[in-house]
Amino acid sequence: MPLIIETDSLRREFGETTAVDELSLSVEEGSVLALVGPNGAGKTTLLRMLSALLEPTSGTARVDGFDVRERPREVHSRLGFMPDFAGLYENLLVREYLRYFCLAYRLPEDLSEMRVSETLSLVGLSARAEQAVETLSRGMRQKLNLARTLLHSPKLLLLDEPAAGLDPGARREVQLLMRELSRQGKTIVVSSHILSELEDYCTHVAILDRGRLIFSGSLEEARRILGKKRHMRLRAASGMEAALALLQARPEVRKAQRSGADILFELAGNDADAASILKALVEKGVSVSFFGEAAGTIQDSYLSLMGEER
Ligand SMILES: Nc1ncnc2c1ncn2[C@@H]1O[C@H](COP(=O)(O)OP(=O)(O)OP(=O)(O)O)[C@@H](O)[C@H]1O
Ligand SMILES: [Mg+2]
Structure with a gap:
């Protein structure tokens, strides 16, 4: 399988702190990678660099062959990044909110309408389309965030703790959704500090601790080791x-x-x-x-x- 993510000695410092330390990681197209590590391990920093939203201090990262520093636009068009805390525009209706992001992704008008309906149905929010964002529960908000990352049909999804703060039922729904997206051929990198939650549907595991990659391999290898x-x-x-x-x-x-x-x-x-x-x-x-x-x-x-x- 071709590699969709390749990093080489990737590093990011914040003052004295090294958030990501000489990290070399590759991710095969079609895989579901569980990115796990305790608080402060560097998961969010890594995902933001891969999304071309944060400059590496040194080293390189490529997404679908494009260097995140040199070709951020190509990178943005190929991936959907779901941040751990997304500011939602509270006063907008759910449908308007997604339409707004279609504009940001520069999707053509006629396509936008269709993509909004499709993604709402995929995440199970169709019935909420005409409701204000501020009236959504936490689980629904997470789904709306996810819908937003899917609008431009990216082949790669980078999801930062999509199940954080959700009850077991909502977590299960997120898991099923991941499985469906994976079945549709998307490559998924999903972070969590709880490995068992991802174990159900991931194919690969990468473990970060204090910025360093301490394990990377298939789920089978992870289990063996x-x-x-x-x-x-x-x-x-x-x-x-x-x-x-x-x-x-x-x-x-x-x-x-x-x-x-x-x-x-x-x-x-x-x-x-x-x-x-x-x-x-x-x-x-x-x-x-x-x-x-x-x-x-x-x-x-x-x-x-x-x-x-x-
Ligand atoms: N903008 C920033 N300014 C300064 N330090 C930062 C910044 N962002 C992250 N850090 C530091 O980098 C390290 C890694 O943080 P990061 O948010 O990437 O970890 P994480 O694995 O996502 O943690 P969590 O599980 O809590 O989300 C931490 O020590 C953090 O304090
Ligand atoms: Mg984080």
Whole structure:
């Protein structure tokens, strides 16, 4: 896959602070990259440099082959950046707000009308089109922000903590939306300080700490390196005892135990190991009705890695 983002020794200083430190990162077209790191790690600074909104102190960054410093216009036309705090124009109606950004993107009049309707429907805000921005809830505002970054059909989306401050239901909606956008072929870079939230739909992971890139790779590699163990859940219509015995006998399985109607266990292995266990269970005659990862899996390992770094 061609690279849509390439940075080489990218650096940004603010006075004494080095917000992004000699960062070399590449992102393949079509991937969904989770950009994770604690507060102050440099996520926003990196995204703003990639969006050609903030000058690097040194090093280079290219988006779709265009240098962010030399060709900011080309960069702007190819990406949609959703900032962590977007000032919304409170008095405008939702539709007017988006029309306003169509003008900023210099979209032709006839196309604007259509794009506004399309993006409103994609983010699920069609019913709010004639409502004032100030009447929207936080979750709806986030969706409106996202709609705004999609108006000019960019191939790359840079989203700075799109799920911050949202309740679990709204977070889930954001996740589903990301998945849909990815299915439509967009490359997505999405930041968060909570890895488990992105784990569901990202294909790659980059971890930043104090401006430095401390890990970058596929989700599989991240799991191998970070997630020495995965928390798994099994449910079976029958054969739970046989399943428990089988799991307890496998060397890559730890702490297999009943929990209500389920069996929970830790797996020190990758997808292939999981597949092999599932096959063994089925061959044993266990009628498996659910076999998969319990939520919030590599977050713990990520936190412990951050701890080791310190
Ligand atoms: N405009 C600025 N002026 C001075 N320092 C800044 C500026 N922007 C960022 N910094 C500093 O750069 C470092 C990285 O900040 P950044 O906002 O990129 O981190 P972040 O990973 O996005 O954090 P958060 O999770 O809190 O959003 C921090 O030490 C921050 O204080
Ligand atoms: Mg930030």
